[in-house]
Each structure stands twice: as C-alpha cells, then as structure tokens.
Amino acid sequence: MGERARVVICGAGPSGLTAALFLARQGIEVLVLERWSEVFEDPRAATFHPPTMEMYEEVGVTQRLHDLGIVAPTWQFHDRREGLVAEYDLSVLSEVTRYPYRLQCEQHKLCRILLEKLEAFENCTIRWGADVSEVRQDETGAEAVLADGEVVRGAWLLGSDGGRSVVRKSAGIGFEGFTYEERFLVITTTHDFQPAGYAFSNYVSDPKEWTALFKVPGRTPEGLWRVVFPVPVEAAEAALLSHESAAERVAGFRPEDAPFDVVHTNLYQVHQRVATSYRAGRVFVSGDAAHVNNPLGGMGMNFGIHDAISFADLLGQVMLGGAEASLMDRYDRQRRKIAHDYLQSMTISNKKVMEERDPEIRKLRQQEMRETAADREKLFAFLYRTSMLEGLKAAAAIA
Ligand SMILES: Cc1cc2nc3c(=O)[nH]c(=O)nc-3n(C[C@H](O)[C@H](O)[C@H](O)COP(=O)(O)OP(=O)(O)OC[C@H]3O[C@@H](n4cnc5c(N)ncnc54)[C@H](O)[C@@H]3O)c2cc1C
Secondary structure (H helix, E strand, C coil): CCHHHCEEEECCCHHHHHHHHHHHCCCCCEEEEECCCCCCCCCCCCEECHHHHHHHHCCCHHHHHHHHCEEECEEEEEECCCEEEEEEEHHHHHHCCCCCCEEECCHHHHHHHHHHHHCCCCCEEEEECCCEEEEEECCCCEEEEECCCCEEEECEEEECCCCCCHHHHHCCCCEEEEEEEEEEEEEEECCCCHHHCCCCEEEEECCCCCEEEEEECCCCCCCEEEEEEEECCCCCHHHHHCHHHHHHHHHCCCCCCCCCCEEEEEEEEEEEEEECCCEECCEEECHHHCEECCCCCCCHHHHHHHHHHHHHHHHHHHHCCCCCHHHHHHHHHHHHHHHHHHHHHHHHHHHHHHHCCCHHHHHHHHHHHHHHHHCHHHHHHHHHHHCCHHHHHHHHCCC
C-alpha cells in the first residue's frame, strides 16, 4: 500500500499506539507522528479495567501487563473521618469477564509494550520528534503539516494527540464542557498504605481534602503509592510541589511513624470536556483529544484505548472489507455518546461524592455504598457499570 492508502496517527500515547497496533495487524500501512523523542514518563494513568484487558488479550499486551502489573481484586471507599465505608469485590464479575479485577500498571509501561509489539510490523513506522502543527484534507486524503513545514499525507488521519490536540483544533472540532477551579496534586511516595488497611485502589472522601490512593509497581518489588489531592486555585505552585509539603500531606494518612520518601510531585489542571464530533471528513480524534475527565475512577486512558480499537476495527472494514466510508460515522455515534453518558457522568459524580459537604447526604451515600457492597445483585450492577462493561454494551447497541 502506498501513501494514499496509509493512516497517519498523530501522537504516540496509549490511544495512538493502540490504534497503530490494531491497524497494523490487519496489514494496513500506518505512520505515527510523535512530538517528543521518546515515551514520556509522567505519573498519569495506572488502572486497567476488565474490558481493556480482554481487548488487549489477542495482541499479547494483556500478558505483558500482568508480567509488570499488580492485580487489585477489590477497591475501597473510605471516609477520612469514619474510616472504611465499603470494599467492592470485583470477583462478582467473573461470570462476564475473564479479568474480574483491576490491574495497576503505569501508562508509560503500556506505551513501551505497545512499541515492542509494533516492532513486529514492517507496515508501521513511528517518527519521533515529528511535531504536528496543522492538519488539512481534500477528497482523497488528509495531511499533517509538521512544525518544520514538511507535509505528511495519508488516506485517513487520527488525532490521538492528547487534551490540547492540535488535530482537533485544526479540524475545527469544538471541545465542550468545563474546567474545575481547583487543581489536582499527584504525589508519588514510598510509604506503604497497605498495613493501615487500604486496598491497592482507594477513594477517601472528605469535605475539605478528599484523596485517591493507589499502588503502582514502580521499579522495585515494594512498588510505590500515588496519592491525589485537590488543591485550591490560589495555592502557590512551588510550595505545593515541594517534597516537604507533599510529605506533610501524606503524613496526614499514616497512623504509624515509619520513614518514607516523596519520589515525585505533579500538578494538573482538570477538565470535563468532549469533542463536538469525533469525525471531520477524513480526520478523526481519539483518547484525550476526544474527551478529558477527572482521574477518579481511572477511566480516561481505558476509554481512549477502547476508542482506538473501535476506530481500527471500523476503518479496517472500510479500507479492506469494502464497507462504505459512511461506516466511520458509527465511530462518532458510538464513542461520543458513551463518553457523555458514562465517562463524563460517572467521573463528575465520583468527584461530587468525594467532596460532599452536607453531612446528611454524605451519610446517605455511605449507607448506599455499604448496601451495594453487601448485596450481590446490587454489587454486580454497580461494578458492571464502574468497570466500563455497561458502557461498551451500550455502544455496541448503537447502529
Ligand atoms: C493524575 C492522572 C491520573 C490518571 N489516572 C488514570 C487511570 O488510572 N486510568 C485511566 O484510564 N486514565 C487515567 N488518567 C488519564 C490518562 O492519563 C489519559 O486519559 C491518557 O494519557 C490519554 O491517552 P492519549 O493517548 O489519548 O493521550 P496522551 O497520553 O496525552 O498522549 C498524546 C501523545 O500525543 C503527543 N502529541 C501531542 N501533541 C502533538 C503534536 N502536535 N504532534 C505530535 N505529537 C503530539 C504527546 O507528546 C503524547 O505522546 C489519569 C490522568 C491523570 C492526569
């Protein structure tokens, strides 16, 4: 296949590399353009949900994730004052998935695994240091214009270039929603929260300072813990990022006195937005370029991976199976609808529950959580939804 039949993907993050792998394995020519010279290692996503592990199974990525990751059979909801509220046991999903648990593994390790898998495909090229500054299209193809003026052409173009997507903006696609006032501080620490009774994945509500707390493999057998806090908009960045002040925040969560290190701190602005369309002619968006959300529930990256696999599947039918190009509208219809109905609605509501100020509502929510965890039918329905299985079923039902 020549240039005219190739797919150009902008961005070598989880979504772009997944699309590349699922297109390349069909024999489609793929060119990935990535701005940086290597995989970026900032502490971002680390939770894999059951359907993502199922989808990656046939390309061997799931096995590699298990080699490197930590299985989390349960996750917990705590109240900072009351302690443990509910523990959700994912084994209840074993009748509908081969992976009835969460898997904790850093997203940069996933990117390396995907790159490793892509090495087997001569029809896939990754160009590092290729910064896309504009996209344009005509009736037969789409082009990425690089910062140095070079023009790269393909039959189709996918923007998997993150929340600030140049592809999305350049294609004239809107990004509707809102931005939270507070920022999110992510602290990576050696402190082990497990002896205090925490699971490998936890949400701790508090009207003043809620937190999400989860374990990641890191580089040693002991692993590391990530702690996410909201911080007020007026707080000075340098003070927030200092390891001393981060250590004080972590210390608020440890009853015992064992020494620990702060390994990393990072500050994020958090948005809830969805692209107004996932398709503009021959140009598409996936992953954070198509939707952004708060990290409570660990869904953003997983959702972007599902976008990529859906895109590759539909485009394969068009490029190789003789399907009409209009089939690609289904990608927009299915993925955008569930981004609103599931990804946005669940993450917005997760944050509300975490920060609820009204003591009566807090009590009521906690009572509901206890009842859900104790009732098999309710637990199944709740985990089926929060593990992203229900959203995928809803997407599949959209023609
Ligand atoms: C603190 C935090 C915790 C999170 N936790 C979770 C979690 O547990 N589970 C989960 O599912 N999600 C989580 N997320 C969300 C997750 O990190 C993102 O959804 C995910 O990174 C999106 O992947 P992507 O491939 O769409 O975009 P990105 O990972 O942003 O990748 C985009 C790529 O495009 C490249 N690029 C950008 N612009 C250009 C350009 N102009 N030209 C060429 N290349 C370009 C970038 O360099 C980058 O490599 C978390 C996010 C944060 C901030």
